[in-house]
Amino acid sequence: xxxxxxxxxxxxxxxxxxxxxxxxxxxxxxxxxxxxxxxxxxxxxxxxxxxxxxxxxxxxxxxxxxxxxxxxxxxxxxxxxxxxxxxxxxxxxxxxxxxxxxxxxxxxxxx
Amino acid sequence: xxxxxxxxxxxxxxxxxxxxxxxxxxxxxxxxxxxxxxxxxxxxxxxxxxxxxxxxxxxxxxxxxxxxxxxxxxxxxxxxxxxxxxxxxxxxxxxxxxxxxxxxxxxxxxxxxxx
Numbered sequence: 001x002x003x004x005x006x007x008x009x010x011x012x013x014x015x016x017x018x019x020x021x022x023x024x025x026x027x028x029x030x031x032x033x034x035x036x037x038x039x040x041x042x043x044x045x046x047x048x049x050x051x052x053x054x055x056x057x058x059x060x061x062x063x064x065x066x067x068x069x070x071x072x073x074x075x076x077x078x079x080x081x082x083x084x085x086x087x088x089x090x091x092x093x094x095x096x097x098x099x100x101x102x103x104x105x106x107x108x109x110x111x
Numbered sequence: 112x113x114x115x116x117x118x119x120x121x122x123x124x125x126x127x128x129x130x131x132x133x134x135x136x137x138x139x140x141x142x143x144x145x146x147x148x149x150x151x152x153x154x155x156x157x158x159x160x161x162x163x164x165x166x167x168x169x170x171x172x173x174x175x176x177x178x179x180x181x182x183x184x185x186x187x188x189x190x191x192x193x194x195x196x197x198x199x200x201x202x203x204x205x206x207x208x209x210x211x212x213x214x215x216x217x218x219x220x221x222x223x224x225x226x
Binding site for chain 2: 034041044045046085087099100101102103104
């Protein structure tokens with residue numbers, strides 16, 4: 001699986017959009033981009049995933065660049081409960097292979 | 112609640128004792144995963160099952176660790192002769208291999224402290 005690079009930490013004001021970047025320059029054509037988050041002492045929570053088109057769900061939006069070498073997770077209106085570590089992962093979707101987590105981005109939403 | 116269930120949530124044991132964790136996956140999920148997470152690190156893969164077959168094991172899974180999924184439903188992770196370095200959160204996850212996606216859903220984890 002391709003490796004990902006994320007900034008170790010970010011701050012965001014409450015009510016503003018949080019934009020979390022991820023670089024995955026070695027991504028293969030059949031690898032999806034997944035985002036999870038982990039609130040302190042809890043298990044990782046699935047947020048969203050995509051292959052090449054932008055995706056949106058009730059939690060977030062995922063913007064993938066045309067060359068697929070990077071992506072951005074957008075939380076449109078960050079709340080204090082969005083304070084968590086966010087992991088960007090790339091993997092082939094149809095296999096049983098595990099996710100490789102990095103150290104993620106620690107997002108702090110500031111009141 | 113129909114999510115991944117793990118038991119116990121917290122376990123304190125003395126060094127050298129054996130411990131066992133149980134995981135109940137989401138109903139009808141045929142894949143089940145075990146991960147380990149230490150403070151400040153992301154989860155690390157240990158092993159995964161498709162139905163009752165254990166298909167992959169990480170080198171992190173030493174001989175003291177054994178995982179089973181006897182009927183393709185719940186799974187157990189046993190650690191024998193625990194060491195202080197085994198202190199971590201043990202995460203279980205499950206997914207369904209059919210359909211259009213293979214999103215993995217995690218449980219809340221089982222915290223192990225070896226004293």
